Amino acid sequence: MLRNIIKHQSKFIKRTTSINSNTVFGSANRGFSSSNNRQQQQQQANSNNNYKWNGTKIAGITLLATAAGLLGGISLEEEQTKTDIPVEESTTAPTNKKESEMTEEELRRAKDVEYGIESFKYVIIGGGAAAYHAIDKILENDKNNPTILIISKEYNVPYQRPPLSKNLWASGDNVVEDLEYSDWSGKKQNIFFEPESVYGNEVLNFVRTLKVIDLHVDERLVLLEDGKLIRYEKCLIATGGEPRRLNFSAKNDPNVTTYRTVEDFKNLYNFVGEGNKHITVLGGGFLGSELTCAISQNLGEKKNVKITQVFPESGVLSNVFPDYLSEHATEEIKRSGVQVLNKKLVKDVEKAESGKLVVKTDDGNQWETDHVVVAVGIVPNTNVANSTTLEIDPKNGGYVVNAELQARSNVYVAGDVASYYDFSLNTRRRVEHIDHARATGETAGKNMTGKSEPYTYQPFFWSDLTPGVGFEAVGNTDSKLKTFSVWEKPTDEQKPYNKGVIYYLNDNNVVVGVLCYGNYNKMAAARSLILKKKPVKDLNELQHAISLKEEHH
Numbered sequence: 001m002l003r004n005i006i007k008h009q010s011k012f013i014k015r016t017t018s019i020n021s022n023t024v025f026g027s028a029n030r031g032f033s034s035s036n037n038r039q040q041q042q043q044q045a046n047s048n049n050n051y052k053w054n055g056t057k058i059a060g061i062t063l064l065a066t067a068a069g070l071l072g073g074i075s076l077e078e079e080q081t082k083t084d085i086p087v088e089e090s091t092t093a094p095t096n097k098k099e100s101e102m103t104e105e106e107l108r109r110a111k112d113v114e115y116g117i118e119s120f121k122y123v124i125i126g127g128g129a130a131a132y133h134a135i136d137k138i139l140e141n142d143k144n145n146p147t148i149l150i151i152s153k154e155y156n157v158p159y160q161r162p163p164l165s166k167n168l169w170a171s172g173d174n175v176v177e178d179l180e181y182s183d184w185s186g187k188k189q190n191i192f193f194e195p196e197s198v199y200g201n202e203v204l205n206f207v208r209t210l211k212v213i214d215l216h217v218d219e220r221l222v223l224l225e226d227g228k229l230i231r232y233e234k235c236l237i238a239t240g241g242e243p244r245r246l247n248f249s250a251k252n253d254p255n256v257t258t259y260r261t262v263e264d265f266k267n268l269y270n271f272v273g274e275g276n277k278h279i280t281v282l283g284g285g286f287l288g289s290e291l292t293c294a295i296s297q298n299l300g301e302k303k304n305v306k307i308t309q310v311f312p313e314s315g316v317l318s319n320v321f322p323d324y325l326s327e328h329a330t331e332e333i334k335r336s337g338v339q340v341l342n343k344k345l346v347k348d349v350e351k352a353e354s355g356k357l358v359v360k361t362d363d364g365n366q367w368e369t370d371h372v373v374v375a376v377g378i379v380p381n382t383n384v385a386n387s388t389t390l391e392i393d394p395k396n397g398g399y400v401v402n403a404e405l406q407a408r409s410n411v412y413v414a415g416d417v418a419s420y421y422d423f424s425l426n427t428r429r430r431v432e433h434i435d436h437a438r439a440t441g442e443t444a445g446k447n448m449t450g451k452s453e454p455y456t457y458q459p460f461f462w463s464d465l466t467p468g469v470g471f472e473a474v475g476n477t478d479s480k481l482k483t484f485s486v487w488e489k490p491t492d493e494q495k496p497y498n499k500g501v502i503y504y505l506n507d508n509n510v511v512v513g514v515l516c517y518g519n520y521n522k523m524a525a526a527r528s529l530i531l532k533k534k535p536v537k538d539l540n541e542l543q544h545a546i547s548l549k550e551e552h553h
């Protein structure tokens with residue numbers, strides 16, 4: 001065993017190109033989260049958000065919350081140097097025994113001390129939505145002094161991505177600093193799940209801007225890009241996906257970007273906010289369409305910003321919407337002042353002598369623009385395990401998991417990067433939406449604490465484009481399936497599609513997906529219908545399957 005550790009250790013370290021001496025790990029003081037952005041904390045403390053973990057008492061440890069970390073006016077960094085945080089038991093030499101007398105676990109600990117390997121009960125790779133919700137359930141279910149380490153390659157502690165392409169653009173001028181927005185009901189929200197001050201203590205540790213580059217399942221070790229090894233009891237892979245990039249001549253220009261993080265929001269908002277800009281958005285999927293609409297509606301007239309949206313399909317959201325609805329939504333976007341170029345593939349983006357960018361399409365057309373946002377889908381981040389083979393779904397991508405969301409013993413996967421078996425649809429799939437990230441995160445988190453619950457939830461998703469184009473959906477809503485639509489009779493001919501339900505049926509005429517357009521709070525009914533798995537003999541049976549009446553919960 002000991003030889004194994006050394007072998008793996010040297011194998012891991014050899015692969016690491018540069019070992020950062022300025023490591024964030026200290027054996028006497030964990031101090032991972034150096035919370036040096038006091039302004040941000042202050043703003044978070046002042047916001048109206050009802051953060052869930054603030055003041056949470058976990059096995060006698062009160063998380064450092066706003067009262068201590070913020071109002072007292074000291075940063076976590078200062079706080080941590082003052083507090084002598086106890087050393088994790090597994091990092092101290094356990095015994096004076098000779099090697100030959102040690103148990104495997106004692107040998108492991110002794111080697112961990114020698115190599116400076118820190119141990120955590122729970123190691124979470126990735127700091128997105130799935131990670132946050134897993135931790136939430138770990139804290140709820142493990143009252144036995146859990147130690148949790150979150151490793152994120154982003155700078156920021158976990159936050160919500162949906163507002164980045166919607167509500168944040170409608171916020172006031174201070175949005176880049178306070179990251180606050182109003183939700184659809186007018187309630188003020190902040191994108192962060194919890195303020196930064198709840199991270200960086202005996203329970204919760206956060207490593208920022210560092211990537212996990214390897215995972216060894218037998219040894220329960222993860223390797224960080226700075227060469228540090230971490231031992232886990234349970235590990236969660238919640239690495240989401242990376243925006244796809246296109247190989248343009250000007251692909252490295254700072255004004256040719258993808259869009260996924262809060263930093264991307266800040267950069268684009270600052271750029272667009274200067275006014276008098278032309279932006280080109282590539283992609284007619286969720287992101288390209290939402291971002292186009294959000295910028296155009298909120299800064300189009302106000303800041304004289306012109307937008308061109310380009311994509312190869314005939315209309316927006318054509319992966320989900322039947323053709324007629326995709327066409328209608330595209331017309332709505334055009335009506336709001338966006339230049340939409342459908343059925344066009346961008347061949348190249350070049351840098352012009354003027355300093356502007358030139359976008360060239362396959363039909364020989366070209367135009368100058370100030371910024372190009374590439375929104376052409378994501379690639380799941382399945383590059384964390386090299387020393388161990390984890391099965392990757394050849395069809396859908398992502399790590400294959402069992403019903404309990406385990407990829408291997410003690411290794412769980414949640415969110416965009418998980419390929420799971422969907423019990424309601426009788427098929428394996430991967431879902432790139434937040435409700436699924438939340439629910440898989442929760443199930444994985446619970447199971448990591450010793451439960452063994454199958455993931456049988458039916459996640460929903462939603463999108464909001466223009467004021468007249470918004471929906472919620474559940475199940476398989478692939479527009480290639482047969483669809484049956486039921487619409488409320490329009491009162492205005494100009495607005496034919498106000499409120500409706502679209503049913504998606506498989507080859508056996510079973511409803512496998514439901515999209516409720518402008519028709520909210522119907523997801524429970526939609527889930528029940530899908531679960532019935534009953535072939536529809538006459539499509540008219542579906543006329544009243546899901547109501548078009550307002551329902552409030």
Ligand SMILES: Cc1cc2nc3c(=O)[nH]c(=O)nc-3n(C[C@H](O)[C@H](O)[C@H](O)COP(=O)(O)OP(=O)(O)OC[C@H]3O[C@@H](n4cnc5c(N)ncnc54)[C@H](O)[C@@H]3O)c2cc1C
Binds near residue numbers: 212463
């Ligand atoms: C702008 C935008 C708007 C969206 N709007 C909606 C919406 O309205 N409705 C909806 O349902 N869904 C929406 N989504 C999708 C939703 O946000 C995702 O499905 C969700 O964020 C997935 O969560 P996740 O935790 O699996 O992955 P992510 O949120 O992507 O988090 C993964 C994290 O892991 C980090 N990471 C990756 N690899 C490593 C590594 N090797 N080491 C360390 N860290 C790593 C990443 O940097 C990232 O921080 C939107 C997405 C975007 C980008």
Ligand SMILES: NC(=O)c1ccc[n+]([C@@H]2O[C@H](COP(=O)([O-])OP(=O)(O)OC[C@H]3O[C@@H](n4cnc5c(N)ncnc54)[C@H](O)[C@@H]3O)[C@@H](O)[C@H]2O)c1
Binds near residue numbers: 162182434472
């Ligand atoms: N009843 C209505 O008239 C109406 C109108 C618009 C939107 N909605 C619904 O409200 C929800 C969110 O709308 P919004 O974009 O205005 O955001 P919101 O501001 O209401 O939601 C707040 C935040 O909660 C998050 N969120 C919402 N549902 C979630 C879930 N199931 N899991 C994890 N996070 C979730 C989102 O990230 C959002 O940023 C969607 O379900 C949407 O369809 C209802």
Ligand SMILES: NC(=O)c1ccc[n+]([C@@H]2O[C@H](COP(=O)([O-])OP(=O)(O)OC[C@H]3O[C@@H](n4cnc5c(N)ncnc54)[C@H](O)[C@@H]3O)[C@@H](O)[C@H]2O)c1
Binds near residue numbers: 283
């Ligand atoms: N409301 C939501 O649920 C929501 C909102 C925003 C983002 N997201 C998620 O964020 C991720 C990124 O979104 P996305 O829209 O990039 O992915 P997507 O998969 O929804 O759409 C990809 C789009 O890329 C376009 N495309 C592909 N190749 C192209 C090319 N060469 N030139 C121009 N366009 C091309 C197509 O129009 C296609 O529709 C996805 O996981 C998505 O689910 C979800």
